[in-house]
Each structure stands twice: as C-alpha cells, then as structure tokens.
Amino acid sequence: MIDPEVVYRETTPRSGALHERAVTVMPGGTTRTTTYFAPYPLYIERGEGCRVWDVDGTERIDMIGNYTAMILGHSHPKVVEAIRAQAARGTGFAAANPVEVELATLLCERVPSLDAVRFCNSGTEATMFAMRLARAFTGRPSIARMEGGYHGTHDYAEVSTHPAPAEAGPADDPRAAPDSMGTPGWALEEVVVLPFNNAPAAERIIRREGSRLAAVILEPIIGAGGVIAATPEFLRRLRDVTHELGILLIFDEVISFRVAPGGAQELYGIVPDLTTLGKIIGGGLPVAAFGGRADVMELLDPRREPNIAQGGTYNGNPLGMAAGVAAMKELTPDVYDDLNRKGARVCEQLTEVFASHHVPVQVNGAGSMLALHFTDTPVVDYRTMAAGDRQKTRDLFLDLLNHGALMAPRAMGALSTPMGEDDIQRFVDAVDASVAELRPRWESREPTSQTSR
Ligand SMILES: Cc1ncc(COP(=O)(O)O)c(C=O)c1O
Structure with a gap:
C-alpha cells in the first residue's frame, strides 16, 4: 500500500536538506504557515507559465499559483x-x-x-x-x-x-x-x-x-x-x-x-x-x-x-x-470567460474521476477556483466544510505532488491563463492516478471526521 510521505521524502531530498537548515533559523523552518506541511515544505526554485520547478529539478503543474495570486502564471x-x-x-x-x-x-x-x-x-x-x-x-x-x-x-x-x-x-x-x-x-x-x-x-x-x-x-x-x-x-x-x-x-x-x-x-x-x-x-x-x-x-x-x-x-x-x-x-473580459469556462470543465472532470473510483467527494468550484472536500454532504458553510476528512485531503495533496501537481495543502486549486487543455488533462490524470493509488489506504482505515487546519 502506497505511503505518499515515503515517496515524497525519496523524491525531494534537496527540499528536505534545505528544511533541515531552515529549522535552525526560522521556527519550524518556515516563514509562512500556509505553505508549511509535514514532513517538510517543498522548496520551489523557479516558475514559468503554469509550471514550477523544485530545487531537485522536478517540474510540476502549478494548480494554486501562490494561493490564487498568479492568475497569469509565472513570469508573464x-x-x-x-x-x-x-x-x-x-x-x-x-x-x-x-x-x-x-x-x-x-x-x-x-x-x-x-x-x-x-x-x-x-x-x-x-x-x-x-x-x-x-x-x-x-x-x-x-x-x-x-x-x-x-x-x-x-x-x-x-x-x-x-x-x-x-x-x-x-x-x-x-x-x-x-x-x-x-x-x-x-x-x-x-x-x-x-x-x-x-x-x-x-x-x-x-x-x-x-x-x-x-x-x-x-x-x-x-x-x-x-x-x-x-x-x-x-x-x-x-x-x-x-x-x-x-x-x-x-x-x-x-x-x-x-x-x-x-x-x-x-x-x-x-x-x-x-x-x-x-x-x-x-x-x-x-x-x-x-x-x-x-x-x-x-x-x-x-x-x-x-x-x-x-x-x-x-x-x-x-x-x-x-x-x-x-x-x-x-485581464480582459474574454480572458475571464475563458478561465471560468476551464474552471467549470475541470470541476466536471474531477467529479467524474471521483465517481469512477466510488470516493465520495464534493468538488466546490467558483470561476477559476476549486476545492476538494472528502464528505458526502454538500459544502455550503464552515460546519459542512469542517466535516470533511482531513487525512484524505493530506494524502491526496502529498500524492499529487508525487504525481506532478501542486495544490494548496487543503486541496484548493486555481487555474491560470497559460493552462491549456493538455495541462488541465494532466492535472485530472494526476488526480485519477492518485485516487486509484490511495483508495486501498483509505479503505483500510475507519472514516474519520475532523476539523480543518
Ligand atoms: C479573502 C482574503 N482576505 C485577506 C487575506 C489576507 O491577505 P494577505 O495574505 O495578503 O495578508 C487573504 C489571504 O489569503 C484572503 O484570502
């Protein structure tokens, strides 16, 4: 059974080494709580368009764009x-x-x-x-x-x-x-x-x-x-x-x-x-x-x-x-229309992917943003959001990193204008592969319901 953390550690040695240095000069080795995750954060060296490269040289599709800020992608x-x-x-x-x-x-x-x-x-x-x-x-x-x-x-x-x-x-x-x-x-x-x-x-x-x-x-x-x-x-x-x-x-x-x-x-x-x-x-x-x-x-x-x-x-x-x-x-009106169309489409595709694996999830989408919530109930407010399974979210986030896609640790995503259909398909395929890989791990555990963050 796959443990995404083991694969992450194996494939990101330079991020691990940087974090070991970082902990000696910053609490927890980080200066931004929202980019920290266990076992250690990913250190990104550069970005271009909708892609980023970490310090080990691994390329990933950037599905969060600095928490939605990079709507035009990197280095436009x-x-x-x-x-x-x-x-x-x-x-x-x-x-x-x-x-x-x-x-x-x-x-x-x-x-x-x-x-x-x-x-x-x-x-x-x-x-x-x-x-x-x-x-x-x-x-x-x-x-x-x-x-x-x-x-x-x-x-x-x-x-x-x-x-x-x-x-x-x-x-x-x-x-x-x-x-x-x-x-x-x-x-x-x-x-x-x-x-x-x-x-x-x-x-x-x-x-x-x-x-x-x-x-x-x-x-x-x-x-x-x-x-x-x-x-x-x-x-x-x-x-x-x-x-x-x-x-x-x-x-x-x-x-x-x-x-x-x-x-x-x-x-x-x-x-x-x-x-x-x-x-x-x-x-x-x-x-x-x-x-x-x-x-x-x-x-x-x-x-x-x-x-x-x-x-x-x-x-x-x-x-x-x-x-x-x-x-x-x-950012002309046409650009927003195009991004929002892609946003709606990716949510549909993700819904199909999770349904095909029989994993209950809520795909919340709005414009060019999306978030995945592991719960049966529609997420319409804080209480329904907090009922989601946080461990599954963490597993998926880490495993997606292993499959070449960077979301926010809470499984939030945001599209950027350089993303073409093939980039989006690559992300959807990564989710498909991750869910297939993680399902046995999830099925072996009792479902948990925890608060977020
Ligand atoms: C809706 C909203 N308001 C305020 C903030 C705080 O912005 P900053 O991180 O630039 O201080 C954020 C950050 O994500 C946000 O999402």
Whole structure:
C-alpha cells in the first residue's frame, strides 16, 4: 500500500536538506504557515507559465499559483517587462508616483463599489484598514464576520476562521473563538460571528447586535476556507439589513476578484460599501487595496481634520504598481470567460474521476477556483466544510505532488491563463492516478471526521 510521505521524502531530498537548515533559523523552518506541511515544505526554485520547478529539478503543474495570486502564471512576459522597466527607474521614493494613479484609476473603473481606493501591501492590511474606516465612519466598535471566512492575520481577523466545531457554539448562532494564541480578549468581544449562507440566522444576529456593529465583512465567495459561494439570496439579505441599520457592508474580494473583471460583486450584482482587494492586483508582487464609497473613503483625506492616517513605506510602491497595471491590462473580459469556462470543465472532470473510483467527494468550484472536500454532504458553510476528512485531503495533496501537481495543502486549486487543455488533462490524470493509488489506504482505515487546519 502506497505511503505518499515515503515517496515524497525519496523524491525531494534537496527540499528536505534545505528544511533541515531552515529549522535552525526560522521556527519550524518556515516563514509562512500556509505553505508549511509535514514532513517538510517543498522548496520551489523557479516558475514559468503554469509550471514550477523544485530545487531537485522536478517540474510540476502549478494548480494554486501562490494561493490564487498568479492568475497569469509565472513570469508573464508583459509583467516581467513592466517590473524590469520600473526597477531600472527606481523602486520606491518618499513621494507619490504616476503609476499608482494609473492602477487606482483602473480599479475604480472596473469595480462597481470603488469611488476611491487606497493601496497597502497585503490583504491583512486591507481588511484591517477597511474595518478601521467602518468603525470611524459609524462610531461603533464591533465587526460581524462569517464563521470560516478568512481576512488575514490581524487581531480583528483572527476570530472564528477555523474553530473546533465542538467549541464553536450552535451552528445558527456561533460563538467567537480565537484562531491563535495571543488573540486579545477584546477581539472576541468586538467580533460577532455569523453563519455563512444562513440568511435568517445571520439577519437575526445582525438585528440583535446592530447598535454596536460598524460593519459586516465577508468574502462573497469564501476562498481559502474551501471555495464556498454565497447564495445570491444570502448576499441580498445582508445588503438589505446592513443598509437598513446603517452598518457598512464590506466585501473581502482579495481572492474572489479573480472571478470577473469587477469581482464577485459584479457577478452577483450587489454593491458593498467597501471592498478589499489583493493577490492578482499586484501582478504577483505584494500589493493590496481597500476602497469604496466616496463619503467613507473621505475620512482618509489628509486635507480634512480629523483624518485617518494611513502611512506605509511601501504603499503604492512603483514596482508593485507597474506589475499590477501590466497584469490588469492583460485581464480582459474574454480572458475571464475563458478561465471560468476551464474552471467549470475541470470541476466536471474531477467529479467524474471521483465517481469512477466510488470516493465520495464534493468538488466546490467558483470561476477559476476549486476545492476538494472528502464528505458526502454538500459544502455550503464552515460546519459542512469542517466535516470533511482531513487525512484524505493530506494524502491526496502529498500524492499529487508525487504525481506532478501542486495544490494548496487543503486541496484548493486555481487555474491560470497559460493552462491549456493538455495541462488541465494532466492535472485530472494526476488526480485519477492518485485516487486509484490511495483508495486501498483509505479503505483500510475507519472514516474519520475532523476539523480543518
Ligand atoms: C479573502 C482574503 N482576505 C485577506 C487575506 C489576507 O491577505 P494577505 O495574505 O495578503 O495578508 C487573504 C489571504 O489569503 C484572503 O484570502
């Protein structure tokens, strides 16, 4: 019976050796929890198009593209040229620059909710500032968020992203649970947790807590938490109730911005008050943004008193701005259509593969993203996601590495524009081969049901 970890160790000796060095200088030998996996992470040396090569020289198809950021694949010639040209002119000045105006204009033109935008360097900063803006605008202290959503790693964000279901209270009235040691007690008091895709329960909680709520923040399509799309009805109810109660609605589109030129808000036809962006808007460099209604964004205007200061040595840095402009210009409506068509097709193919092996799985797809959940029940929220078999997910992830495909360790995937039909077929074939190989191992174990992460 195959043990994917044994094969992984045998075929990635240089990654293993690098990790042995890394553990002496970084905790666990890693600087990014989301790319760590046991027995040790894969060390990638280079990428081109939809392929990556590890330090042992093994080529793999990249089915996650730096957690969805690399929508154009690696080293896209236009993006590389933009970076090269800007690097030669300088990478940062204590001044405004023309490229930031270009990217800001482009985003405001595309995204329905953006009257104005500000740049920062990570999705974490973007959601932190959007929440601060909401508190400043409304004069209220608290933020409501979805159980199982992900908004980065600041204190207000590190609540109920992946709670143990047994400790998270009733599904229709979840309790705020810390995601991390060190999450402050005040964060648990000021964060209200809502059940995703349960409109009556979410509305009831919002009405109950409304007088203290500055904002409701959510991913219209949950990304890292399992590619779970909100129902249109859920978003509509949130829009209506927040509008009625004077609460700002924030769409965190750090990931879902890849589903359409104007993001998920364009697809659903629902305009939030504020939006956060990241990942694809920097063409692979660390760029993020938050923006929205003019009367809210105005609080950041340094010409008025008081105002919210938003310093940041690298905010709007010309290198990231240039890469972002180049990437955005490549992303025409036709490109999105093509990617989304391929996304739908790969989900169909994967569903057929698992059915042919009689392995129960939910293939959650949205646009060019997908996630595999080993469970019988449709995955529509955190609790149904957390019921999936985590050990099978880990086995599949490792075995796919052994078969030449890189997903996220949670079996999340994202397509990129350089992927042709043959690349996609190669990925589907790798899944087919892995499932065939792993089935005896899975059948020899009792089914387990565990929480995620
Ligand atoms: C929806 C969402 N918001 C925020 C973040 C945080 O972004 P970053 O990792 O750039 O801080 C992420 C990261 O994956 C995300 O998926």
